[in-house]
Amino acid sequence: MKDRIVFWDILDWDQIRQYVFKFQRKIYSASLLKEICRTKFLQKKFLHSKLLKLWITHQVIKFQKNYITSFERHKIFLELSNIMQIKYKKENSGVIKESKIFLIYTILNPEWEAYFSIQKKHHNFSITELVRKISCIASRKYSSLYIVKISLEHQLDLIYLSKITRRLNTFSLINDSVNHILESGIIRTYKEFLTKKFFILQYDERYDIKLSLLLLEALFSDFSTIFHSYIRKRQVLEISFYSEVSCQYMRYLHNFIILDPEKSRIEDVRTLLQYWLYKIGIKKPVKRAKNLSKSLKVELNHYLIIKNNNKNTRIYPSKYAQAYLLEIISNIIKKMRNASLILFIQLISTILKRWKSYFSICKCSEIFNRLDNLIFQKIRAWVFRRHSNWSKSNVKQKYFAPIVDIKYYKRLYTGNWILSSSFESKNLDTAVFIVPKLRWHNCGIKFNTTNFSNSFHLNYLYRYGRYPNLNIL
Known part of the structure; x- marks a missing residue:
């Protein structure tokens, strides 16, 4: 068992990643040139590659919450070789299902990326x-x-x-x-x-x-x-x-x-x-x-x-999108009655940032102001429900401390009655977590909302020059 663990750890994953990406580039270029026979030949050769199966196993295990033993890694690698037995049986674990799905996606994606680019x-x-x-x-x-x-x-x-x-x-x-x-x-x-x-x-x-x-x-x-x-x-x-x-x-x-x-x-x-x-x-x-x-x-x-x-x-934003955002925040507030303040702020701020990023081209300050007021009323009720015996000044001092010149997406904001919390790390650095407002500007910074990785748009035959930093897989 120990020998298998050492063997898995000493593999050169960067070199394997380069091999996988090189093969994907070949499939992408062949399909871009409409060489159907060569595309099928490369896909078939790519499917039987042991390095690809090693890479798929490594990628799937990396995002698993539970620890995967060396025996389970070996089992996943062997199951990838039996691609015909991909029927979802009860004895197959969820990791094996994910690895087989990811294997097929890795083979098919370069060909269709080329077609979509046309x-x-x-x-x-x-x-x-x-x-x-x-x-x-x-x-x-x-x-x-x-x-x-x-x-x-x-x-x-x-x-x-x-x-x-x-x-x-x-x-x-x-x-x-x-x-x-x-x-x-x-x-x-x-x-x-x-x-x-x-x-x-x-x-x-x-x-x-x-x-x-x-x-x-x-x-x-x-x-x-x-x-x-x-x-x-x-x-x-x-x-x-x-x-x-x-x-x-x-x-x-x-x-x-x-x-x-x-x-x-x-x-x-x-x-x-x-x-x-x-x-x-x-x-x-x-x-x-x-x-x-x-x-x-x-x-x-x-x-x-x-x-x-x-x-x-x-x-x-449509009326459904506005109502859906308020419904999500209401459900989070109900489920996190006794949760830690930092965890609550992180979850609420992530949802608000993603919702605002999705509707980033909307210039409607009235709607954002109205939603901010409704969200604040929900958060305020959540805070006072946690400390029903506290006075208003004590609640405000702990949860709604005045914020002076806080930097949010390269802009300075000063506010009152904004849910915030400070956190001291081991390096004696104090970090401040806040719940952002929808009316605040994000200077065009968006989350990655594209559906495809765009990792094959820069290849050795056609150089568009649009993606200098490639995130492989």
Whole structure:
């Protein structure tokens, strides 16, 4: 046992990581050059690599809370070799399931990253980019502007699983493995995660969420080819009339948006979208196009875009997003009645920062002020409930000490009645924890809310120069 532990610890993980990334670059470049046979050959060779299985085992174990013995490590490594036995049996532990899911994701991700980089004109990897595009198009002066919008948030588990595997276009071993994973209910898990945590998009440790997102992106990107072929035919027909086809198609995750000044053209695209959704198993009707020439009110992923009387568009958080934030904070306050103050402040501040980061492009101080007041009333009630016999001055002195010139995202703030706590470390440094306000500015600093790692956009064939610091896997 001791020899196995020493052998695992002395492995050069940096060199193994470089090997994995080098192989992923080869797959990415082959798929970017549309060399299908070479891509399948590299994927098959990559699957049977022992260094890849060692790296997958190391990555999965690193994020486990419980200690993994050397025998369990060896068992995970051997289970990765039996990729055909990926059916979820009761005797398989959760770590083995995660490692097999992560193995398939590591093999499939480079190929589809290359495809998404080609299709990125019609696909947005950020909700803020999509909202900005829609508001920019809507702010222009059109004689008429029509929109077709559909969200498949609640219909994801109705998709035919066979349509997803046919879209992958890989060799049979990977197709069978993906089939077993889809039958286990991975799409349903992703649907629940998406509806409950729409603004907390850090799922670096959730390999099932990452793989289900990749599979759905591969399926939904199929409609872009249908849209392109229709637009090309329409351009050939309308070139004799000297008219330009200015149809805009955008998509983010499960949201499909089509904008066009001509009603007949957008109705044709709507019919194509309805037929394609019916083919993949979704029978939700696509509503007819709405006219946005005079007024605009579009709700998209909990953003609300409003335009009245040909003025500039304004972006707000939706009423559901505001109510959901207050509901989360109320649930935390109920569950953490006797929790430590520092833990309570850290949890509340993390949620507020992520919610504000998700709605970072919204410039609505009135809404943020109103939410800050409601949140303060909830926190104030929580504090006075903890010390019902204390006087108001004692509670204020302990929990709401005056803050003078505290630095928050490179800005100085001074406030009163802000929940805060000081903590002294071993190095005699005093750290101050505070609950931030939504109305405070964060200077454009955002959390990582992109869905893909973007680690393959800089490779030895195509150098975009946009990602100097690469975070591998």
